[in-house]
Amino acid sequence: MPNASLVIANWKMNGNRELTKTMSAALREQLSQLQQVKLVVCPPFTLIGELASQCYYDDIAIGAQTVSEHPSGAFTGEVSTAQLQEFGVSYVLVGHSERRQLFSETDDMVNEKALAAVNAGMTAVICVGENKAQRDEGNTWEVVAKQAKAALINLPKEKAGKVVLAYEPVWAIGTGETASPEQAQDVHAKLRALLVEQFGAIGEKMPLLYGGSVKADNAAELFAQKDIDGGLIGGASLKESDFVAICQAAQG
Ligand SMILES: O=C(CO)COP(=O)(O)O
Numbered sequence: 001m002p003n004a005s006l007v008i009a010n011w012k013m014n015g016n017r018e019l020t021k022t023m024s025a026a027l028r029e030q031l032s033q034l035q036q037v038k039l040v041v042c043p044p045f046t047l048i049g050e051l052a053s054q055c056y057y058d059d060i061a062i063g064a065q066t067v068s069e070h071p072s073g074a075f076t077g078e079v080s081t082a083q084l085q086e087f088g089v090s091y092v093l094v095g096h097s098e099r100r101q102l103f104s105e106t107d108d109m110v111n112e113k114a115l116a117a118v119n120a121g122m123t124a125v126i127c128v129g130e131n132k133a134q135r136d137e138g139n140t141w142e143v144v145a146k147q148a149k150a151a152l153i154n155l156p157k158e159k160a161g162k163v164v165l166a167y168e169p170v171w172a173i174g175t176g177e178t179a180s181p182e183q184a185q186d187v188h189a190k191l192r193a194l195l196v197e198q199f200g201a202i203g204e205k206m207p208l209l210y211g212g213s214v215k216a217d218n219a220a221e222l223f224a225q226k227d228i229d230g231g232l233i234g235g236a237s238l239k240e241s242d243f244v245a246i247c248q249a250a251q252g
Helices: 017-033 045-055 081-085 097-102 107-119 132-136 140-151 157-162 181-204 219-223 240-251
Strands: 006-010 038-042 060-064 089-094 123-128 163-167 208-211 230-233
Touching (some): 089 107, 107 157, 157 163
Parallel strands (some): 006 230, 123 163, 208 230
């Protein structure tokens, strides 16, 4: 039985004001059926205010897709934790593979952003994942472990409740090629052990999300895996019926 507890929509650079309305309405309609699942929507920065106003009275959390590691200052184009919090943002994606690849975010920057987020009281959703060549060469765990360990440096135990890890194999993102439930579980089990090593018993409870071509028709079997606690959803989070179906699969 799936027993996922957290489903996060990552709209990437998609969506408009209309989608914030239709999506929040669709989710609101389902909320009473989805009581075990925490729902988070991460729209582009410009839509955060609009979405927050739609979701104000609901149990739908707002997330950002990235955040500056700096508190304020001359960082043109960047947005700080405090600026996000002013709009009710409580989650932030950190180190998404598209940020790492297209915007040259390094492991050090990912760590600084994660620290900035949790120190501000936000939940950091730290993304890790190998590319196709790394998997083919048998280096999946080496790559994922290096990213995860680097991202978690200096994160104290008392902040563990504000940390989520998302395993997103790069080769599965936006490709329609999903990791099999077994492939995903294999990495998640190792990530679980890594969390327990760093944070102790609370590591058993920290959410581990899978992302990469999660769809309405494959979500349930992924969420049924022991160490898969939910999903980080890209393309399928842009259509109300698809995203609602994935949330329902999480509820089980
Ligand atoms: O990158 C992702 C979520 O952050 C996954 O994207 P897709 O669901 O479109 O593969």
